Amino acid sequence: MTSTRPRFRFAPSPTGSFHVGGARTALHNWALARRSGGTFVLRIEDTDEARNRPEWTQGIIDALAWIGISADDAHFEGPHFQSENADAHVAAAHRLFESGAAYYCDLTGQEVQDRAKELGLTGYDGYSRDRGLEAAPGRVLRFRVPDGTTVVSDGVRGDVSFENETIEDFVLLRGNGTPMFLLANVVDDIKMEITDVVRAEEHLPNTPKQQMLWEALGATPPRWAHVPVLVNEQRKKLSKRRDKVALESYRDEGILPGAMVNYLMTLGWTPPGAEAAGSEIFTWAEMEADFDLADVTLSPAFFDVRKLVAFNKQYIKNLPLDEFLAAVDAELPVDWDRRRFASIAPHIMERLERLGDAPGLVDFLFLGDGVDPELDHDAWAKASAPDWAAPLLDDVIEAYSALGDGEWTHETLKAAMETAMGPYEVKLGKAQALPRVAVTGRAVGPPLFEAMETLGQIETIRRMRSAVTRLGESSAPD
Template identity: 80%
Template sequence: MSSGPRFRFAPSPTGSFHVGGARTALHNWALARRLGGTFVLRIEDTDEARNRPEWTEGIIDALAWIGISADDPHFEGPHFQSGHADAHVAAAQRLHESGAAYYCDLTGQQVQDRAKELGITGYDGYSRDRGLEAGPGRVLRFRVPEGHTVVRDAVRGDVDFDNSTIEDFVLLRGNGTPMFLLANVVDDIEMQISDVVRAEEHLPNTPKQQMLWEALGHDAPRWAHVPVLVNEQRKKLSKRRDKVALESYRDEGILADAMVNYLMTLGWTPPRSEELGSEIFTWSELEDEFRLEDVTLSPAFFDVKKLVAFNKQYIKNMPIAAFLDAVDSELPDGWDRARFAAIAPHIVERLERLGDAPGVVDFLFLPDGTDPEIDAASWDKATKPEWSAALLSDVIEAYGSLDTDSWSTDVLKTTMEDLMGRYEIKLGKAQALPRVAVTGRSVGPPLFEALEVLGQAETVRRLQVAATILRSDAATD
């Protein structure tokens, strides 16, 4: 094993990859790399009823997407918890032999009945001094010592737990299989984990795990519990209620760098954010600046709108070549890639997600002679001014009379500016109706750049169709 601190990320392959898990992984990854240590990936796959191989693959793929690569020298794994069952059971037996654990023959129902009779909650230590040996249906329980357990947490400081509030917890089930707490601790010891950085929700289990570390003859690791992620209602993010799958954000066009940057700012603010007036940082900057002692205690709001704002900034800053590569898979089959490349520089500032790109420019890729579907509200607003029909007629004449070689953004804009002076209106109003006529809507890419890409013949044709509709509407009125 390599020198330096050893951090671990230990997900269970029971579903899609949670954004909270991704943030935890990034915290461990940043610390391992900055401190010259190791990031250990351990798949806790002992829940046979819920584990599926594709979920394991999904975890590894998701980690790779956010930059946690198995090819990096700081990466180790994946290890699989299911392969260490013998070590878990052996550790339980050592605890029994040392007197730190004992067997109990009470069923779950009997534990509940006794608790009800005694007016307490949970198990009352009934079998502590009965001297039972292993047997069918008997569980092995840890003998919680008297006193207090102090968890020294890098984020929360010293957290004191009164051991009298912790019942003698089960290490081995009645069928002899190990419980999660035991397996987790034994694996951490075997893998020489020095630092456990995880979400706050695991804090209640920490005194039990610390007791196990000490009972097995080892010093506990350095603990750090970062704040949980919550939704708009300040409720913990839930798979049943919230969109939490990292893969879903990836598939809809959130960039990996944007997601990484945003997740790292949940519960922690880069020190230079205020000075720079920005939360946009490269990974190397985030890695260099991340410190557990700077993590806040308050729950962190996973704000999808803010994530999208991060993503918009990252898309805007992408080199066009990189943008074209990234967005290619989002484009429909059959689209002219050269035509899209021509309009791409003019839409990157407007996109919130890569997946938005086709919808922004689809009017450029209709079959020849096909009219765009016109938004009724946009049409009504654009045709409301009394001068709209006359202006549209002037635009058709002016654009139709241009030489093909002069069909360019600058010429198209200058031509429109010359026309709008006749009507004493601003450019924004002058281009409203031509925009709707050509694109079908009132918002989209810069109009003159789009018209240059669309071409003279198709632009004039669509404008003429709009003029015909306008005359028809006037005749009906």
């Protein structure tokens, strides 16, 4: 039965980690399928047995789910597996031979190269087109490319013309009878009633061949669209060998799925309301409603990790506290007191670029009573250098020690320090430098008074007194 609704397909090969470029293509298909009331078909192209592993297939499914493309959604279909259709691929090849659209060739690869060199060509010269060969071991089946021009109507690039004389008669079946990718891809698309093929521009050169196969098999070609590839800072195509491209690695270091989705969708496409809003932060519902292939730029899109991190920082900042706590929990050591972390969490959300940064920002709160933090020697030396630093620390300790039950709040702690620093005529930022290093071990971190409130009166004062001892022993700690 012919489908009456659009059917988009995403067809990755399970050959390793999930590429961010593939994730962007999947999101494009997902947005278009959902908005049109159509279907997103996941097909795993697993015919290369030497490179496929079950865990990589599951990795694709898990990665898609992480960015919101879920098998639980009514618009989702699959996964289908290309290997399940091997018989259909071969049967289609035989139909093409019987109709005259394909023929057998007994030239070896070396013989093809030798003839091309002799004739001054760059590839196969059509030598076996009219030799009338039948199937036999070692013979490949080639498609008979027709004369004329093939026009690919592309949703991003408009009409793209290919002169057929520049396309050699390509192989459909190898000498051992197994199908080539191009044939398998087309047969699967026809069988699954795919109406729209949205993919990266690197596949554009294959499109006229695939369109010819669709037509030769008596089917109407899909609507094509080829989006620009992602490039690195050197404007080279992102490569697994050279660049950080695994979606899973960004997930594991604490990039939120919403931030990743927002960033990927706006690579090469700008939502209509972005300029008026003065922001590139959009909900999935907004992007799904507005995404249009006609608005996708033709230029390669720069995958800027720094910008992704900026997106992520904004997303972390905007999370409701309960959602933040749930998202960051896996990043925290198992023995940390979650209630203590929850008390400091609202004060660090705006400072985090990645969820994975959270433990390093507040680890001084979880050392245990009586344990001093590891000191940043440069920060200690700088904070303790002024003549007034040590006397002021003594005064702060005295002020904090005088606070009674119920008074250990960040507001009271700030006010007490402001009173203590009055005679020294220094500003709050400088006054809290040495207490901060004494309590946290470093010069930067979460708001000091909120951190001390979380740490508690006894341990805060103990650490400050330990710092006084250090100051008495040496100008800098060992």
